[in-house]
Amino acid sequence: MLLSIITPTYNRGYCLSGIYQSLTEFESADFEWVVVDDGSSDDTAFIVQAWVEERKINLRYIKQENSGKTNAVIRAFAEKPTGKYSLILDSDDILVPGALELVKEHVSILDEGEIGLTFLKSTRSGELIGSTFKKNTSNYIDMYFGRFRCFGDKLFVVKTDIYNCSLVVSYPDEKLIPEGVIYMNMQKFGKFRCINKIIYSGDYLNDGLSVDTIRLAAKNINGFILEKQMLQSQPLDLLSTVKNEIKYIVYSIAGRRKLSCVLHNSHRKFLTxxxxxxxxxxxxxxxxxxxxxxxxxxxK
Known part of the structure; x- marks a missing residue:
């Protein structure tokens, strides 16, 4: 099978139908949809089970106790996705018509050292979110911090085995590891082929993870600190280095870490x-x- 589409979801039964409808319109069946229900208390189970019984697409439904998006994704990979490539599609996003054909077209011409693809995102009305790519191939750091950087959400389609071994379990009493950590882990395996075509769309919802970064940091402070620590080891430009250093210190102090601990854990002790x-x-x-x-x- 070509592609595993993994969707972690929590109390999002009301918007999952958008994904389902988009997937039923694909001409090829060379994909599976893995839905990980992260302890939802709404009607998600009832809705998805009805689709399973319809058998219009290859659909797997997994229910677990609430443990957050990061661990829901890890659970999906623990269930051994059958696709050679995998992508994470949030519950409030949908794949555009022809998305599967786009993936097929471009994975067939990947060069040695390229571990997958990355595509653009639009709003539901078709307006591009962020910017286009300036390079044909890139790793995560070059993509978002390099001289020809882009900005905005992108969709990564990555070899399943590489995706799996790049994941990081969230800290105890936390539910999220920032996605940048996973993409930085992928850099040792290779680069992404950057495709300037829109493959998915979505609008930010009031209950989405992007709505309140401060509250998200408060709930997952160790994960946020980890991302800033990892960025300290990356070849960032001067301005990005300074910004990251400030964020590392701010998150560390907000997480009640002592100065000695902040300095000890820093990869740039002098700058810190x-x-x-x-x-x-x-x-x-x-x-x-x-x-x-x-x-x-x-x-609470």
């Missing part, structure tokens, strides 16, 4: 020491908000 005080001055509002959200969530 230099920017420690300025980061506190610049970021004290964010530190306060993250701690406040963390306290309120713990009370």
């Amino acid at each position: 020491a230099i920017f420690f005080i300025p980061s506190l001055v610049i970021g004290w509002k964010y530190i306060y908000k993250i701690r406040r959200f963390s306290r309120s969530d713990n009370v």
